[in-house]
Amino acid sequence: MHSGQEDILARVKHCLPEFAGGSVWLCGAGAGDAGLLTLLAANAIAQADCIFYDALIDAGCLALARADAALCCVGKRGGRASVSQAEINAALTGAARAGKKVLRLKGGDPFVFGRGGEEALALAQAGIAFRIIPGITAALAAASYAGIPLSQRGMSQSFAFITACDESGQLPHNINWPALAQGAEVLVFYMAARQIKALAETLLQAGRGADEPVAFVINAGLANQRVVITGLGQAAETAKAEVLASPAIIIVGEVVNLHAQLDWFAAAAPKTKERN
Amino acid sequence: MHSGQEDILARVKHCLPEFAGGSVWLCGAGAGDAGLLTLLAANAIAQADCIFYDALIDAGCLALARADAALCCVGKRGGRASVSQAEINAALTGAARAGKKVLRLKGGDPFVFGRGGEEALALAQAGIAFRIIPGITAALAAASYAGIPLSQRGMSQSFAFITACDESGQLPHNINWPALAQGAEVLVFYMAARQIKALAETLLQAGRGADEPVAFVINAGLANQRVVITGLGQAAETAKAEVLASPAIIIVGEVVNLHAQLDWFAAAAPKTKERN
Numbered sequence: 001m002h003s004g005q006e007d008i009l010a011r012v013k014h015c016l017p018e019f020a021g022g023s024v025w026l027c028g029a030g031a032g033d034a035g036l037l038t039l040l041a042a043n044a045i046a047q048a049d050c051i052f053y054d055a056l057i058d059a060g061c062l063a064l065a066r067a068d069a070a071l072c073c074v075g076k077r078g079g080r081a082s083v084s085q086a087e088i089n090a091a092l093t094g095a096a097r098a099g100k101k102v103l104r105l106k107g108g109d110p111f112v113f114g115r116g117g118e119e120a121l122a123l124a125q126a127g128i129a130f131r132i133i134p135g136i137t138a139a140l141a142a143a144s145y146a147g148i149p150l151s152q153r154g155m156s157q158s159f160a161f162i163t164a165c166d167e168s169g170q171l172p173h174n175i176n177w178p179a180l181a182q183g184a185e186v187l188v189f190y191m192a193a194r195q196i197k198a199l200a201e202t203l204l205q206a207g208r209g210a211d212e213p214v215a216f217v218i219n220a221g222l223a224n225q226r227v228v229i230t231g232l233g234q235a236a237e238t239a240k241a242e243v244l245a246s247p248a249i250i251i252v253g254e255v256v257n258l259h260a261q262l263d264w265f266a267a268a269a270p271k272t273k274e275r276n
Numbered sequence: 277m278h279s280g281q282e283d284i285l286a287r288v289k290h291c292l293p294e295f296a297g298g299s300v301w302l303c304g305a306g307a308g309d310a311g312l313l314t315l316l317a318a319n320a321i322a323q324a325d326c327i328f329y330d331a332l333i334d335a336g337c338l339a340l341a342r343a344d345a346a347l348c349c350v351g352k353r354g355g356r357a358s359v360s361q362a363e364i365n366a367a368l369t370g371a372a373r374a375g376k377k378v379l380r381l382k383g384g385d386p387f388v389f390g391r392g393g394e395e396a397l398a399l400a401q402a403g404i405a406f407r408i409i410p411g412i413t414a415a416l417a418a419a420s421y422a423g424i425p426l427s428q429r430g431m432s433q434s435f436a437f438i439t440a441c442d443e444s445g446q447l448p449h450n451i452n453w454p455a456l457a458q459g460a461e462v463l464v465f466y467m468a469a470r471q472i473k474a475l476a477e478t479l480l481q482a483g484r485g486a487d488e489p490v491a492f493v494i495n496a497g498l499a500n501q502r503v504v505i506t507g508l509g510q511a512a513e514t515a516k517a518e519v520l521a522s523p524a525i526i527i528v529g530e531v532v533n534l535h536a537q538l539d540w541f542a543a544a545a546p547k548t549k550e551r552n
Contacts, residue, residue, distance in 0.1 A: 007283050008318050008340065015311035015336055017544075028420075035291035035316040038306065038412065042284050042315060060291055064284065109416050117425030117534060124537045131540055134420035136314065136410050140385050144304075144410035149393030151439065157448045160436040160460050163427065172433045180459030182452050184436050258393060261400045264407055268293075 009043050016040060017131065019047040019101040024092050024123055026116050028109040028135015029053075032145075032221040034060035036136045041105075044133060048103035050095050052088065054114075056107040056247070085115060089122035096128045109137040113163050113190045137161075139188040142217035142249035146227045147262030150186055155254050160184035164192035164199050164250070171198045181206035186253035193248040197236040203252065208232055213256035216242070217249045225265060229256060285319050292316060293407065295323040295377040300368050300399055302392050304385040304411015305329075308421075308497040310336035312412045317381075320409060324379035326371050328364065330390075332383040332523070361391060365398035372404045385413040389439050389466050413437075415464045418493035418525035422503045423538030426462055431530050436460035440468035440475050440526070447474045457482035462529035469524040473512040479528065484508055489532035492518070493525045501541060505532060 009016065016039065019025065027044045030036030037045070045051065045064045053062065055075025062071055074083040074091070083091075088104075095102045110116030110132055123130045139161050143150050150159045160180060166172040181187070181203050192199055193216070204210060210233030218226040230238035232252060238244075285292065292315065295301065303320045306312025313321070321327065321340045329338065331351020338347055350359040350367070359367075364380075371378045386392030386408055399406045415437050419426050426435045436456060442448040457463070457479050468475055469492070480486060486509030494502040506514035508528060514520075 008285055008322075011340065012310040012313075012336055015309040030314065033291040034288040035314065035319070036410070037288075037315050038311065039313050039315070039318060040311040043311075046284075060288055064287065109420070111419045111425040111427065112416070113427045115429070117428040117531070117538070120423070120425070120538050120540075121534070124540075129540070129543065131544065132420040132423065132538075134312070134412050134416040136412065137416065140388070140410040140413065140416075143387045144385070144408040147396070147408065149387040149396070150437075151387065151389045152393040153391070153443065157442065158436055158438040158451055158456060160434055161426075162434040166433065167429065175434055175461075176458050178459075179455045179457075180434060181455075183454075183456030183459035185451075255393075258397070262393070262396050262408075264396075264400075264405070267405065268407065 009039060009046065012039055016043040019044065020129065021099045021101055022096050023129040023131070024096050024102040024104060025131045025133060026104045026106065026110045026119055027133035028137070029057050029061050029105050029107060030136035031108045031138035031141040033058045034064065036141060036221070037061055038133065038135065040133045041135065044103050045105065047101055049100040051103045051105050052091060053105040054107045057105055061105065085118060089119060092119065092123065093126045093128055106135070109135040112137040112161065138190060138220070138247070138249050142220040142251065145220040145225060145265050146215055146217045147259050147264055148215055148251055148255055149258060150188070150255065152255050152258065156185040158184050159186035159188060161188050161190065164189040164195040171195050171202060177202050178206040181208050186251065186255055189250040191247060192250040193239060193244045196239040196250070200232055200235040203232060208252065212252060213254065215251040215256045215259060216244050217251065218244065220249065227259065227263070229259060285315060285322065288315055292319040295320065296405065297375045297377055298372050299405040299407070300372050300378040300380060301407045301409060302380045302382065302386045302395055303409035305333050305337050305381050305383060306412035307384045307414035307417040309334045310340070312417060312497070313337055314409065314411065316409045317411065320379050321381065323377055325376040327379045327381055328367060329381040330383045333381055337381065361394060365395060368395065368399065369402045369404055382411070385411040388413040388437065414466060414496070414523070414525050418496040418527065421496040421501060421541050422491055422493045423535050423540055424491055424527055424531055425534060426464070426531065428531050428534065432461040434460050435462035435464060435529070437464050437466065440465040440471040447471050447478060453478050454482040457484050462527065462531055465526040467523060468526040469515060469520045472515040472526070476508055476511040479508060484528065488528060489530065491527040491532045491535060492520050493527065494520065496525065503535065503539070505535060
């Protein structure tokens with residue numbers, strides 16, 4: 001029996017690239033704790049000379065870094081950039097030019113609402129070698145941990161991921177909302193908790209039903225996970241009453257009804273309040 | 277320095293659940309080789325008594341199983357079920373009732389076009405404890421490895437994942453195609469290579485432009501990765517000329533144009549034909 005006795009990274013070594021000095025890896029850390037890291041991501045963290053990481057990266061992920069690796073938080077929170085995108089791009093380029101193995105560790109997936117595309121373009125334009133490592137994006141984590149399949153025979157053959165917050169902090173105005181609302185059976189919104197009032201109104205005007213089920217999924221997979229189910233007509237009120245904060249993933253569609261049967265996370269949680 | 281010297285699973289043990297006998301874990305293996313496994317998935321494989329796996333699971337993933345684990349392929353290929361869904365459900369339930377630690381290892385993500393929802397419902401209805409472990413779905417792998425961001429400031433604030441193949445093997449007829457085509461800036465299709473003619477016609481009729489860029493991404497991340505870029509108007513012809521087979525991921529939208537600058541995979545590949 002192998003389990004736990006051999007180094008798992010050594011055993012999949014043939015699948016893991018070598019981190020060359022002078023290059024940058026843009027890597028998704030997944031949305032949650034270190035369990036959602038891919039082996040590629042764990043390998044990247046273990047090899048990096050310096051790691052530029054987002055604010056929401058779990059400490060357990062960074063604990064896999066070399067003891068002598070330089071760790072630098074460049075995170076954004078609540079729309080406020082502590083370090084500007086131009087500064088991040090400059091830091092990545094500068095460290096690579098100094099010959100370092102540079103890891104840009106991003107929450108979720110680098111190409112899903114994380115500006116990974118912009119960072120990659122900056123590297124390409126600077127002539128820096130780079131690699132993109134996908135990650136478990138927040139919508140996938142939310143769906144699995146809340147027990148809400150995004151696709152389901154007879155219910156959902158199409159689903160859309162949408163940011164509810166553009167650069168100005170508002171609901172994006174250049175989305176064709178009536179078409180989107182009618183076109184995708186399931187809608188999954190990122191960064192939506194603060195926009196829920198405008199979002200619900202927009203979807204109702206666009207023809208989604210007031211009784212259509214909505215799930216707010218907060219801290220998916222973590223000990224403080226919350227899943228709040230409501231209807232589109234009362235979603236804004238529910239969000240207010242439940243004091244829902246960002247980052248929440250919001251899922252709209254009939255598949256939300258499956259949560260009642262598939263809520264394995266609550267079933268598996270230790271029943272600390274029960275006594276017997 | 278830690279890297280490679282300590283067992284990575286032991287170091288994130290606090291994030292990894294214990295696999296209880298009599299339960300089933302529905303787990304995404306990611307879309308590609310073992311590098312895309314999450315630590316949660318690697319932990320699941322290492323602990324399982326029996327593993328029911330899809331045909332497309334990489335052998336490197338299964339190599340992490342215990343030497344005495346029972347491995348059973350229940351895969352589907354090209355739409356043909358070698359084992360029916362009812363038989364898979366019965367096998368999972370039966371093994372769990374026998375007290376085994378049962379792993380259902382699925383390509384990609386279990387809740388994205390993989391019938392994971394149906395399997396979870398069958399387990400819930402049978403009263404079997406289960407867990408869902410998300411995985412890197414094929415669209416995320418394709419985007420990262422092809423250098424095509426799914427979101428990009430000024431280009432894409434919404435993208436949809438759509439199956440191009442319903443139960444009858446045809447393009448789904450109950451999708452509101454005009455709305456979907458106008459609503460989501462980027463469209464990502466699963467199981468689309470065989471449907472490309474009908475798909476391209478449908479999207480053109482629905483108002484997408486003939487010159488809109490389309491990427492076929494085949495075997496993302498593997499040594500035989502291919503990315504073929506074309507326009508929507510000639511997509512069917514291109515697919516025929518290039519002999520594109522399933523499973524291909526098809527990405528439609530302006531972001532496809534970024535591939536030209538962000539094709540890190542081709543840049544990193546060994547130039548076997550170049551000399552000196």
